[in-house]
Amino acid sequence: MARVEYDDVSKRFPTQDRPAVDHLGLDVANGEFLVLLGPSGCGKTTALRMLAGLEYPDSGDILIDGRSVVRLEPKDRDVALVFQSYALYPHMSVRDNIQYPLRVRKQLTAMERLSKVDRVADLLGIRQLLPRRPAQLSGGEQQRVALARAIVREPRVFLMDEPLSNLDAKLRTHTRTELKALQKQLGVTTIFVTHDQAEAMTMGDRIAVLDAGKLQQLGTPDNVYQRPANLFVAQFIGSPPMNIVDARRDGGALVLTGGWRVEAPRGLAGSDGIKVGLRPESIDLERAPASGAQPAEVLVSEPLGSEVIVNVKLGDALLKIRTGPDVRPDPGTPVYLRARPGGVRVFDASSGAALN
Amino acid sequence: MVEGPGVTTRAASRVARTAAAPRGASWIEALAVHAVFVLVVVFFLVPFLWLFTAAFDADAVAYIRFPAAPTLNNFVRIFTEHDFGRALLNSVFVAGSTMVLDVIAVALAGYSLSRLEWRFKSWITYAVLLLQTMPLSATMVPIYGLARALGLRNSYAGLILIHAAIELPFLVWLMKNFFDNVPRYLEEAAWLDGRSKLRALAEIVLPVARNGIGVVAGLAFLAAWAEVLMMIILIDSQDLKTVPLAFYETLRTQGGYTEVQYGLVAAMGVLYAVPVMALFLMTRRMMVRGLVASSRGL
Amino acid sequence: MLARNSTYIAGVAPAAVLLALFFVGPALWALYSSLTNLALVGIDAANPRFVGLDNYTRLFADPDFWTVIRNSVTFVVGSAVIGQFGLGLALALLIDHAEHRRWWLGTLAYGAVLLAWVNPTLIAGFLWVAMYDFFFGSLNHVFLSSLGASSVDWIGSFPMPAVIVANIWRGTAFTMIIFLGALKTIPPDIYEAARIDGANAWRRFWDHTLPSLRPIAALALLSITMSTFGTFIVIQTLTNGGPGNATEVIALFAFHTAFKSFSIGYGSAIAVVMLGLNFAFAIAYLRWSRARA
Numbered sequence: 001m002a003r004v005e006y007d008d009v010s011k012r013f014p015t016q017d018r019p020a021v022d023h024l025g026l027d028v029a030n031g032e033f034l035v036l037l038g039p040s041g042c043g044k045t046t047a048l049r050m051l052a053g054l055e056y057p058d059s060g061d062i063l064i065d066g067r068s069v070v071r072l073e074p075k076d077r078d079v080a081l082v083f084q085s086y087a088l089y090p091h092m093s094v095r096d097n098i099q100y101p102l103r104v105r106k107q108l109t110a111m112e113r114l115s116k117v118d119r120v121a122d123l124l125g126i127r128q129l130l131p132r133r134p135a136q137l138s139g140g141e142q143q144r145v146a147l148a149r150a151i152v153r154e155p156r157v158f159l160m161d162e163p164l165s166n167l168d169a170k171l172r173t174h175t176r177t178e179l180k181a182l183q184k185q186l187g188v189t190t191i192f193v194t195h196d197q198a199e200a201m202t203m204g205d206r207i208a209v210l211d212a213g214k215l216q217q218l219g220t221p222d223n224v225y226q227r228p229a230n231l232f233v234a235q236f237i238g239s240p241p242m243n244i245v246d247a248r249r250d251g252g253a254l255v256l257t258g259g260w261r262v263e264a265p266r267g268l269a270g271s272d273g274i275k276v277g278l279r280p281e282s283i284d285l286e287r288a289p290a291s292g293a294q295p296a297e298v299l300v301s302e303p304l305g306s307e308v309i310v311n312v313k314l315g316d317a318l319l320k321i322r323t324g325p326d327v328r329p330d331p332g333t334p335v336y337l338r339a340r341p342g343g344v345r346v347f348d349a350s351s352g353a354a355l356n
Numbered sequence: 357m358v359e360g361p362g363v364t365t366r367a368a369s370r371v372a373r374t375a376a377a378p379r380g381a382s383w384i385e386a387l388a389v390h391a392v393f394v395l396v397v398v399f400f401l402v403p404f405l406w407l408f409t410a411a412f413d414a415d416a417v418a419y420i421r422f423p424a425a426p427t428l429n430n431f432v433r434i435f436t437e438h439d440f441g442r443a444l445l446n447s448v449f450v451a452g453s454t455m456v457l458d459v460i461a462v463a464l465a466g467y468s469l470s471r472l473e474w475r476f477k478s479w480i481t482y483a484v485l486l487l488q489t490m491p492l493s494a495t496m497v498p499i500y501g502l503a504r505a506l507g508l509r510n511s512y513a514g515l516i517l518i519h520a521a522i523e524l525p526f527l528v529w530l531m532k533n534f535f536d537n538v539p540r541y542l543e544e545a546a547w548l549d550g551r552s553k554l555r556a557l558a559e560i561v562l563p564v565a566r567n568g569i570g571v572v573a574g575l576a577f578l579a580a581w582a583e584v585l586m587m588i589i590l591i592d593s594q595d596l597k598t599v600p601l602a603f604y605e606t607l608r609t610q611g612g613y614t615e616v617q618y619g620l621v622a623a624m625g626v627l628y629a630v631p632v633m634a635l636f637l638m639t640r641r642m643m644v645r646g647l648v649a650s651s652r653g654l
Numbered sequence: 655m656l657a658r659n660s661t662y663i664a665g666v667a668p669a670a671v672l673l674a675l676f677f678v679g680p681a682l683w684a685l686y687s688s689l690t691n692l693a694l695v696g697i698d699a700a701n702p703r704f705v706g707l708d709n710y711t712r713l714f715a716d717p718d719f720w721t722v723i724r725n726s727v728t729f730v731v732g733s734a735v736i737g738q739f740g741l742g743l744a745l746a747l748l749i750d751h752a753e754h755r756r757w758w759l760g761t762l763a764y765g766a767v768l769l770a771w772v773n774p775t776l777i778a779g780f781l782w783v784a785m786y787d788f789f790f791g792s793l794n795h796v797f798l799s800s801l802g803a804s805s806v807d808w809i810g811s812f813p814m815p816a817v818i819v820a821n822i823w824r825g826t827a828f829t830m831i832i833f834l835g836a837l838k839t840i841p842p843d844i845y846e847a848a849r850i851d852g853a854n855a856w857r858r859f860w861d862h863t864l865p866s867l868r869p870i871a872a873l874a875l876l877s878i879t880m881s882t883f884g885t886f887i888v889i890q891t892l893t894n895g896g897p898g899n900a901t902e903v904i905a906l907f908a909f910h911t912a913f914k915s916f917s918i919g920y921g922s923a924i925a926v927v928m929l930g931l932n933f934a935f936a937i938a939y940l941r942w943s944r945a946r947a
């Protein structure tokens with residue numbers, strides 16, 4: 001149980017010209033599930049490894065429960081890390097793998113250790129695997145053993161470095177749910193690194209989006225999705241991502257590419273060069289002309305079962321629009337677009353920052 | 357160390373190239389190749405044939421002949437008349453201690469070089485390879501002078517230290533390559549589980565790299581067992597006489613070569629060579645793989 | 655940076671001390687004593703004088719030195735370049751070929767070559783002493799006499815070829831193993847593609863097999879050149895440099911100068927020349943292998 005703080009942490013690797021982590025500040029509450037999300041090379045794993053003690057920050061401080069840990073060895077930080085590749089000790093049985101951290105700490109008798117290993121194994125449903133070697137396990141089983149080894153220690157903080165990325169798609173979705181439930185049950189502060197925005201959205205209490213070593217936005221999944229702080233977040237989160245089109249102001253309205261006029265959102269800060277962002281579900285598609293609706297032409301429809309993504313050509317831009325499963329216009333069909341009120345996001349074209 | 361893919365490719369290559377051979381490859385070719393092999397086998401094995409027949413022949417001579425009555429008499433005589441037991445003990449002790457010292461030094465250095473992150477790291481590797489190519493015969497005079505100055509002549513410590521050093525560059529380099537194949541996240545996991553770097557090395561990294569440790573230990577022992585040049589310049593005390601020295605002396609001190617008691621020398625030769633050949637051939641695959649890897653350069 | 659790596663630097667220390675003591679130390683000491691008149695015994699042993707480059711001028715003016723250099727080159731070319739390298743390459747190709755055809759005699763040949771190599775060098779020398787023996791050696795007493803030919807004084811009449819053959823016997827396995835390893839890394843699809851293009855077995859060999867061995871061949875050649883250049887035990891056992899100085903190679907010359915003539919300073923100058931030549935080869939080796947990487 002612990003609170004974790006990153007205080008203006010920077011780290012640059014000698015072989016690279018830009019910092020891997022650039023003035024990162026984060027405050028993770030006790031018991032929170034925080035996801036570090038970003039593309040590969042954004043610094044999320046480095047940030048995690050600095051908390052684990054596997055990398056050393058060049059500047060700034062990292063605190064657990066208000067006490068700086070940057071001078072502590074990894075072994076003295078009382079944090080557990082689940083590696084992307086699981087890092088199971090290949091020459092030890094599953095039981096020995098799980099009880100290894102307990103043996104190292106020497107606080108328990110052999111009997112206590114074994115019963116604890118059994119309890120954790122039951123929790124994760126891997127009791128029958130205990131006598132085996134890691135090489136004899138499937139990827140999903142290995143992942144559970146790695147998790148068990150982290151849980152058995154009852155550490156102050158769980159760190160997870162893309163622990164689901166080596167699982168197949170179906171198992172990944174399943175484990176996602178399970179892991180989230182488990183974390184709530186145990187109540188241990190967890191920092192989870194991933195490049196998969198769906199994983200981040202479903203699991204995190206809050207998401208910290210990183211790009212090029214810099215924190216782009218920190219917020220709840222809803223907040224990050226609905227109110228992206230900048231163009232990077234807008235395009236990184238959501239599948240399909242937010243539609244971004246060039247636009248200009250015209251009095252109280254915004255004129256988008258292709259001449260589409262939408263009402264400017266209230267409280268829009270002043271700026272000239274702008275881009276407008278529309279989530280695929282923030283655009284309504286109509287078959288018949290209506291006043292205020294923008295005519296456009298269907299390029300192709302992509303049915304996904306529960307929904308259909310209609311690709312529409314508007315001027316020189318391509319818009320992706322989410323519709324119900326029964327709407328499947330053929331290519332070339334004329335359609336009419338209407339932006340949902342409250343769904344229009346405006347960004348500064350040069351800085352990328354959100355203006356509303 | 358990764359057996360899987362390599363083996364499949366090799367097997368595939370075998371199939372493909374067998375198939376590539378022209379059908380009914382001419383018997384002349386087969387005959388010629390086999391004739392070459394027979395010559396090769398004769399050339400390389402005949403000297404051994406002599407060694408093994410002479411060792412069991414009470415009146416062995418310089419040429420190959422099968423003993424009329426094979427006997428262990430020569431072996432009995434080298435132990436009773438030439439104190440060969442002492443030499444064997446000395447050799448086992450020196451080679452064994454060299455092995456222990458080398459394994460410790462090589463494990464620490466190989467691991468450190470593998471994990472060190474430093475701009476000039478590649479230069480260390482070059483320097484190690486450079487040292488490895490230094491011929492002992494060039495430095496034997498200075499080593500003699502040094503050993504004399506440090507009081508390392510005629511001492512077990514001197515023999516062990518120098519033999520540990522001789523193979524060190526090669527073994528460190530070999531072991532570094534083994535450690536390079538051990539993923540770092542294993543030791544990182546052990547650190548996070550609460551282990552110091554040294555304990556994580558001992559409990560996690562070394563067991564995973566145990567093949568490498570085995571090769572290093574084997575090579576260190578064999579090299580120290582077989583080496584003779586340093587023995588010659590460092591030892592003149594009878595008490596410290598090792599197997600190669602006993603062999604060398606028996607060969608040398610009996611006047612001209614024609615007076616050599618071939619049976620005795622051959623018996624010593626068998627006991628000197630057989631452990632090396634046996635150990636090497638038993639671990640041939642690992643040793644050869646290590647050697648091939650080393651030939652690939654950096 | 656330093657703090658982070660300090661554990662690893664400490665880990666290198668034991669090995670570094672041993673290497674400094676028995677590799678770097680002796681090399682530097684050789685360099686120093688080659689500039690003195692240090693001797694093994696007598697007054698110069700206690701009080702060596704600095705003599706500048708005298709040892710080197712003496713060495714380069716010494717006709718024996720040039721004989722020794724010539725002997726060394728002959729020995730290296732004969733036993734390493736032609737013998738171990740040529741025979742090793744040929745055997746690797748034949749054994750690889752035999753492996754594809756499943757001819758078991760190839761495996762036996764491989765084992766025989768390997769056995770000669772893993773055998774202690776001193777034994778190798780001794781076995782050939784017996785083989786070459788004038789009165790009772792196997793070569794004369796068994797082979798030549800069964801052919802009805804009269805005995806040949808192998809070591810007396812052909813000293814250099816005799817030591818070269820013995821060293822080929824001892825060292826061929828190294829190149830053979832290296833080339834066998836390299837042959838196994840040639841991807842089979844190259845051969846399949848060549849067959850589809852209509853290349854026959856010889857063309858495939860010339861166009862694909864040999865070129866893919868070329869880079870490793872250079873490294874193997876440099877490597878055995880270096881080790882053959884320092885050969886000591888085989889020759890010392892067989893001829894001890896004789897008859898006369900017919901087989902006196904540089905390592906024996908350094909040894910004899912230091913331990914028979916007791917002139918350590920002069921012997922060290924020879925050692926420095928050896929180290930210098932070896933260094934040049936090693937640099938060539940490193941450059942070559944770095945260019946490949």
